[in-house]
Amino acid sequence: MLNLIRMNNYRVRHMTCMYVLAIIICLFSVFSVTTIGMSADEMAEGTYEDYEGMAEAMEAGWNEAEMEAEMEAMTEENSEHQIGITIDGEDVAGENSEAYDAGYQAGQEIAMNFGIYSNQPIRADGTITSYLAYLYEDVSSGILLIFMTIAAVLFFNREQNSGFIKNIASKSTSRLSIYFSKFISMILYLLFTFLVMAIAEYVTLLAYYDGDLVFGRDVMGDFLPRLGILLILHIAFISGVVMVTTITKSSTMGITVGMLANTGFSAFIVLALRAWLDFDLSDYLINYNLTRVNLDSGSDVLNHALLVGIITIIVYNVIGCTWFAKRDIA
Numbered sequence: 001m002l003n004l005i006r007m008n009n010y011r012v013r014h015m016t017c018m019y020v021l022a023i024i025i026c027l028f029s030v031f032s033v034t035t036i037g038m039s040a041d042e043m044a045e046g047t048y049e050d051y052e053g054m055a056e057a058m059e060a061g062w063n064e065a066e067m068e069a070e071m072e073a074m075t076e077e078n079s080e081h082q083i084g085i086t087i088d089g090e091d092v093a094g095e096n097s098e099a100y101d102a103g104y105q106a107g108q109e110i111a112m113n114f115g116i117y118s119n120q121p122i123r124a125d126g127t128i129t130s131y132l133a134y135l136y137e138d139v140s141s142g143i144l145l146i147f148m149t150i151a152a153v154l155f156f157n158r159e160q161n162s163g164f165i166k167n168i169a170s171k172s173t174s175r176l177s178i179y180f181s182k183f184i185s186m187i188l189y190l191l192f193t194f195l196v197m198a199i200a201e202y203v204t205l206l207a208y209y210d211g212d213l214v215f216g217r218d219v220m221g222d223f224l225p226r227l228g229i230l231l232i233l234h235i236a237f238i239s240g241v242v243m244v245t246t247i248t249k250s251s252t253m254g255i256t257v258g259m260l261a262n263t264g265f266s267a268f269i270v271l272a273l274r275a276w277l278d279f280d281l282s283d284y285l286i287n288y289n290l291t292r293v294n295l296d297s298g299s300d301v302l303n304h305a306l307l308v309g310i311i312t313i314i315v316y317n318v319i320g321c322t323w324f325a326k327r328d329i330a
Contacts, residue, residue: 004181008155012185017154021147022196029200032138033208036128128205130216132223133295135201139230140290142262144193145237149258151193152186152241157251175325179246183317186238190231222295229293229302232309237262237286239316246320262287284308 012018121133128134206213216223240261245254260266270282282288289305 001177001181004177005184008181008185009188011158012155012189015155015158018151018189021151022193025144025147025193025197026200028143029138029197030204033201033204128214130214130219131202131205132216132219134205135198136223136227136230136295138197138201139194139227140293142287142290144190144197144234145262145287146259147193148186148190148234148238149241149255149262151189152238153245153251153254153258155186155189156182156242156245157249157254176321179321179324180317183239183242186242187235190234190238194231219295226293226295226297226302229306229309230290232313233286233290233293233305236309236312236316239313239320240286243316243320243323246324261285284312286312 121129121137202213237258241254241258244257245251248254264287266281266285266287270280270285270288273279273281283304286308289308292301293305
């Protein structure tokens with residue numbers, strides 16, 4: 001098993017596509033900071049259409065601590081599913097009918113999960129709250145899942161396409177060892193891509209703010225355990241992609257299913273099940289749980305996401321291993 005892991009890690013290190021994906025992640029980090037930075041500059045000037053006048057409000061005595069206290073008070077007073085929105089310039093709280101609340105909740109989930117969504121922690125003066133908060137939001141958006149989907153599919157199917165899998169199977173005592181050694185290699189590659197993304201974003205943010213960047217040590221206690229849960233959810237997603245690729249033997253199918261799942265097409269299935277069976281499938285989907293685990297999420301949300309991730313990893317790997325062990329490897 002250990003020799004297989006070493007062999008697969010060697011293969012990962014010598015696959016050009018893996019380095020190409022890492023470079024694209026770096027470019028995404030630069031693009032993300034640049035795009036958010038442009039909006040942040042407009043916010044600081046009070047010209048950004050969604051935050052117009054916030055800079056003037058700060059000059060008039062707006063206080064961030066007071067706003068956060070008011071938001072916490074509103075959260076405690078309102079129901080668990082209440083969402084505040086703005087219609088024609090007027091704030092609409094959750095004092096609407098249950099049907100309205102349910103409909104808006106469903107609509108908001110589609111809006112947040114159809115595509116890659118990232119709610120960056122930018123203040124009204126155009127600065128970010130901290131580097132760790134910024135990095136966390138990008139990781140929870142699921143952007144890494146796009147790159148990991150491509151990497152996992154290409155890596156798992158390369159042996160099959162080249163015929164090298166026959167030689168491995170003839171010398172290995174267990175097909176489960178083959179399967180899990182490749183899966184562990186993908187976990188290590190996930191950690192590598194996260195590290196690449198973290199460094200790229202830190203350097204880019206540091207350059208953008210001319211060295212005046214708050215690292216965020218004050219949120220470290222919340223950041224680390226939640227990041228661990230996010231990585232477990234990422235591993236669970238990779239498990240699903242690998243399972244589909246193993247069953248279908250198709251790179252196209254694996255990438256297609258992974259991309260559709262990550263960009264929110266499951267929202268249509270979620271709404272259909274809600275309408276027909278009154279069952280909320282979103283509670284058990286990886287991409288939905290990714291967006292729900294925030295730095296201020298309560299223990300119930302964290303425990304639920306952790307449980308979903310662990311169970312999903314077990315189920316997907318059991319199915320994938322069983323199929324791989326019984327199928328014709330030729």
